[in-house]
Structure formats: C-alpha cells, structure tokens
Amino acid sequence: MRVVAVPVLQDNYSYLIVDEDERVAAVVDCAEVEPVLQAARAEGVTVTTVLSTHHHYDHVGGNEELAGKIPVRVYGNADDSARIPKLTDGVREGDAVRFGRLQAEVLFIPAHTSGHIAYHFPREKAVFTGDTMFAAGCGRLFEGDPAQMMKSLAKIDALPEDTRVYCGHEYTVKNLEFAHMLEPSNAAIADKLAWAKARRAQGQTTVPSTIGSERATNPFLRTGSPELRDSVRRRIPSVGEDDVLIFGGTRKLKDDF
Numbered sequence: 001m002r003v004v005a006v007p008v009l010q011d012n013y014s015y016l017i018v019d020e021d022e023r024v025a026a027v028v029d030c031a032e033v034e035p036v037l038q039a040a041r042a043e044g045v046t047v048t049t050v051l052s053t054h055h056h057y058d059h060v061g062g063n064e065e066l067a068g069k070i071p072v073r074v075y076g077n078a079d080d081s082a083r084i085p086k087l088t089d090g091v092r093e094g095d096a097v098r099f100g101r102l103q104a105e106v107l108f109i110p111a112h113t114s115g116h117i118a119y120h121f122p123r124e125k126a127v128f129t130g131d132t133m134f135a136a137g138c139g140r141l142f143e144g145d146p147a148q149m150m151k152s153l154a155k156i157d158a159l160p161e162d163t164r165v166y167c168g169h170e171y172t173v174k175n176l177e178f179a180h181m182l183e184p185s186n187a188a189i190a191d192k193l194a195w196a197k198a199r200r201a202q203g204q205t206t207v208p209s210t211i212g213s214e215r216a217t218n219p220f221l222r223t224g225s226p227e228l229r230d231s232v233r234r235r236i237p238s239v240g241e242d243d244v245l246i247f248g249g250t251r252k253l254k255d256d257f
C-alpha cells in the first residue's frame with residue numbers, strides 16, 4: 001500500500017490509497033476531483049473507490065462529479081446515506097471494505113458528526129480519521145458531546161502505537177501551539193511543534209502522525225496529564241477532577257484559541 005496525500009481546498013487532505021499490485025486506488029474524502037485524478041494519473045493508477053469519512057462538504061463535495069466521470073464505488077456510513085452523495089455501499093462498525101488486494105475495517109467514531117467513521121487498515125497499520133482525530137487535536141463537537149468524542153478517540157487510541165494516522169486537515173502547528181500552552185513542560189509537544197513549523201515553512205505536510213506520537217502530544221488523549229488538568233482548571237475552575245468535564249473544558253478552550 002502506498003498513500004499519497006493530496007492537498008485540496010484551503011487546508012484539507014484527500015488521500016489516494018494505492019494498491020501497488022493491482023494498480024487501483026481508493027480516494028479518502030474526495031472534496032475536489034481534479035487534484036485527485038491528477039495524483040492518480042501521476043501514480044499510473046485507476047481510482048475505483050471512494051471512502052467518505054463524514055458528510056461535510058469539504059470531505060464529500062467531489063463525490064457527485066467523480067461518480068459522473070468514472071465508475072466508482074462510494075463507501076460511507078449506511079445511516080448517513082441521505083448526506084453522503086452517490087453512496088453505493090453503506091457500512092457500519094466492523095464492516096470490511098475491499099479494493100484491489102487491500103482491506104479496511106470500519107470504525108464508528110461519532111461526535112464531530114453523528115455518522116462519522118474511520119477506515120482502519122490493520123495489515124498496513126494505517127488509519128484514516130477524517131475530522132475526528134487530527135495531529136495533536138480533535139474535531140469540533142457539531143453533532144455530539146464530550147463523552148461521545150472521548151469514546152470515539154479511545155477507539156483510535158486502542159490501535160497499535162506504530163499505526164500511521166492520516167487526518168482530514170493540516171491543523172498541526174496551531175494544534176501543537178494549543179497543546180504547548182496547556183503542557184509547557186511536555187518536551188514531545190515542544191519538539192514536534194518545532195518540527196511541524198519547519199515542515200510547513202518548507203511547504204511540506206505534517207501527515208501522517210502515529211498513534212504513539214498522538215499519545216505523547218494530543219491534548220485530547222492526555223486528559224490524565226496532571227499539567228494539562230491544572231492548566232484547564234486554572235482557566236475553567238468548574239471542571240474540577242471529572243475526566244469528561246476536563247475533556248469538555250479542553251475542547252472549549254480550543255474552540256476559543
């Protein structure tokens with residue numbers, strides 16, 4: 001498996017997942033058609049499959065145009081069929097998705113939207129997390145609450161630590177600046193922030209991350225950190241010692257950051 005990050009719109013990523021044996025590819029979150037097809041041409045592969053993580057326009061905005069141009073199967077949450085354009089294959093938690101010789105497993109991870117799913121490739125150790133887990137961040141809670149997002153993130157956090165994490169936006173620098181504010185003495189955060197700034201200055205991506213890196217740097221996986229808890233409590237005293245309230249407080253602080 002080869003993964004090509006395709007920058008689209010302002011700061012979104014589509015991903016081309018290439019099966020190098022059969023020369024076919026799936027596109028994760030087809031927001032724009034032309035950049036994706038261009039990447040496929042450059043790779044010399046045929047796009048056969050769309051893997052939609054959630055219904056937001058900046059993730060599915062190209063489904064209709066792509067399906068009008070080439071024959072594709074479009075996967076997405078079966079319970080979100082009214083909101084995922086051109087859906088052909090509705091899936092749910094635990095379902096298998098196959099294209100070429102590659103196989104993904106569906107994880108149901110609601111909260112950013114009520115129908116959000118991830119695509120996990122256990123053999124290749126890669127997970128496509130859309131707008132649920134970002135490098136050093138998580139998505140806004142548009143259709144869910146803090147407890148639900150914690151549960152969804154815990155599902156991703158349970159994957160092996162060398163699993164690569166491909167997320168839906170290039171938000172890494174801003175996310176790490178926020179993480180550094182909450183945990184100023186966390187060296188992993190400071191180091192990754194310096195690295196991410198250098199990468200962006202050179203016009204390079206900061207994806208993929210890994211589960212191990214996220215455990216060390218992502219505030220939304222680190223509500224157990226005493227330094228983070230103190231930082232959040234200093235700004236929002238009412239969160240007390242409750243994990244869900246501290247998580248919700250962290251999300252609120254990030255919304256305003």
Ligand SMILES: [Zn+2]
Binds near residue numbers: 054059112131
């Ligand atoms: Zn979204």
